[in-house]
Amino acid sequence: MKYISTRTQAPAVTFDEALRQGLAPDGGLYIPERFPVLHQHDFSETLSFAEFGVRLLTPFLDAPECLKPLKAACAHAFSFPIPVVDLTAETAVLELFHGPTAAFKDVGARFLAEYISRRSDSAPLAGGPRKKRTVLVATSGDTGGAVAGAFFDRPGFEVFVLYPKGKISERQEKQIAGWGGNVHAFAVRGDFDDCQRIVKQALNDVSLRSQREFISANSISIGRLLPQMVYYAKASLDYRKKSGEKPGFIVPTGNLGNAVAALWAKKLGFPIANIILATNSNRAISEYLASGHWQPKPTVATLANAMDVGNPSNIERLLALYPDFKHLQREVSTFAVDDAEISNVIRDGEGKWRQAWCPHTATAVAALERHAPPGNWILVATAHPAKFETIVEPLIGRTIELPPALADLFGRDCKTREIDATFSAFRDCCA
Numbered sequence: 001m002k003y004i005s006t007r008t009q010a011p012a013v014t015f016d017e018a019l020r021q022g023l024a025p026d027g028g029l030y031i032p033e034r035f036p037v038l039h040q041h042d043f044s045e046t047l048s049f050a051e052f053g054v055r056l057l058t059p060f061l062d063a064p065e066c067l068k069p070l071k072a073a074c075a076h077a078f079s080f081p082i083p084v085v086d087l088t089a090e091t092a093v094l095e096l097f098h099g100p101t102a103a104f105k106d107v108g109a110r111f112l113a114e115y116i117s118r119r120s121d122s123a124p125l126a127g128g129p130r131k132k133r134t135v136l137v138a139t140s141g142d143t144g145g146a147v148a149g150a151f152f153d154r155p156g157f158e159v160f161v162l163y164p165k166g167k168i169s170e171r172q173e174k175q176i177a178g179w180g181g182n183v184h185a186f187a188v189r190g191d192f193d194d195c196q197r198i199v200k201q202a203l204n205d206v207s208l209r210s211q212r213e214f215i216s217a218n219s220i221s222i223g224r225l226l227p228q229m230v231y232y233a234k235a236s237l238d239y240r241k242k243s244g245e246k247p248g249f250i251v252p253t254g255n256l257g258n259a260v261a262a263l264w265a266k267k268l269g270f271p272i273a274n275i276i277l278a279t280n281s282n283r284a285i286s287e288y289l290a291s292g293h294w295q296p297k298p299t300v301a302t303l304a305n306a307m308d309v310g311n312p313s314n315i316e317r318l319l320a321l322y323p324d325f326k327h328l329q330r331e332v333s334t335f336a337v338d339d340a341e342i343s344n345v346i347r348d349g350e351g352k353w354r355q356a357w358c359p360h361t362a363t364a365v366a367a368l369e370r371h372a373p374p375g376n377w378i379l380v381a382t383a384h385p386a387k388f389e390t391i392v393e394p395l396i397g398r399t400i401e402l403p404p405a406l407a408d409l410f411g412r413d414c415k416t417r418e419i420d421a422t423f424s425a426f427r428d429c430c431a
């Protein structure tokens with residue numbers, strides 16, 4: 001399998017090369033050059049998530065040297081439960097928040113970390129001493145924690161996470177700066193855009209690049225997206241087995257990565273009906289589906305902050321998958337949910353559904369209650385509510401018990417270095 005750019009002006013590359021580059025040289029995003037034909041009888045319900053993942057992803061990583069690392073990566077990415085919990089006879093919840101940082105991003109980040117370590121162990125750089133392998137991420141919240149956790153304590157890797165000082169929650173900061181060891185946290189005196197600018201400068205800096213081999217782990221990495229197809233595929237087959245019906249999915253959506261993974265699983269032929277993209281007040285996707293005209297928007301801050309994206313980069317992958325706009329409109333709908341509605345859904349959640357919803361998942365619940373036609377739906381729960389306790393606890397009037405992995409992390413001290421919002425301040429720390 002080769003990977004091509006959504007902008008079609010770059011050469012097709014192998015999976016490893018697509019991983020290494022992150023963004024294609026023409027500025028596009030990598031997508032599989034084709035979708036393989038899979039046979040659903042190969043996916044029996046007795047397979048574990050990891051076995052299912054290997055089977056699903058093998059055609060996507062078919063070079064012989066990829067297969068062993070693929071197996072290890074699936075074992076590592078799917079090492080925690082991903083249950084589908086029934087809400088009603090027709091509605092269920094896909095709980096993606098039982099990993100180490102309690103959000104769905106753990107799956108993609110852990111897959112990528114394990115795959116890259118296996119590959120780079122077996123393929124050292126040609127000539128010269130090995131450079132320090134360095135993962136560099138700018139984060140406005142959840143991504144940094146998942147990536148830091150996935151690379152924490154991995155021999156031969158260092159992680160640098162830049163986040164805007166004072167602009168993320170205390171618990172989000174713990175998930176970035178609580179690890180210590182090979183994870184270096186930088187609180188930048190600026191905003192998220194400053195963090196991103198510093199990362200871009202670092203990636204292009206000749207002297208830093210002579211000392212370090214940078215690894216791209218941001219949310220456009222194809223290595224984070226592909227494994228996310230696995231839970232949609234397996235959940236849809238299990239659901240149909242149980243009920244005889246194809247489920248639709250309602251996906252809380254920001255940068256559109258998790259949604260594209262769902263649409264790719266559908267494209268592969270798994271029994272998935274329509275897909276609803278639930279957004280917060282960042283409405284660029286809703287407006288696109290209404291008008292057929294793509295227009296990025298400035299980002300609006302909301303209670304569901306991991307979905308605060310005004311210009312979702314994965315839109316290019318969505319457009320590449322649906323060159324025919326009418327086809328997209330038939331299979332996908334959107335529902336935008338404002339903060340007042342998010343709060344209402346969380347407040348009513350315990351009475352109505354006996355669930356404490358995180359603010360992101362609450363957008364999907366609102367879409368179910370107010371937009372989805374009656375039928376078979378699986379809501380995608382993207383994070384554990386305990387991560388957003390300052391929002392959720394006052395609304396439901398009780399404290400939420402921490403999952404054990406988070407309790408451990410939140411008990412640690414933050415080790416962070418505060419820097420000015422300049423590239424030279426950052427460079428001085430990592431030279």
Ligand SMILES: *Cc1c(COP(=O)(O)O)cnc(C)c1O
Nearest residue numbers: 254255256257258306360382383
């Ligand atoms: C990142 C994130 C989202 C949005 O996912 P995308 O793939 O960016 O659309 C939703 N919910 C939570 C909790 C997240 O961390």
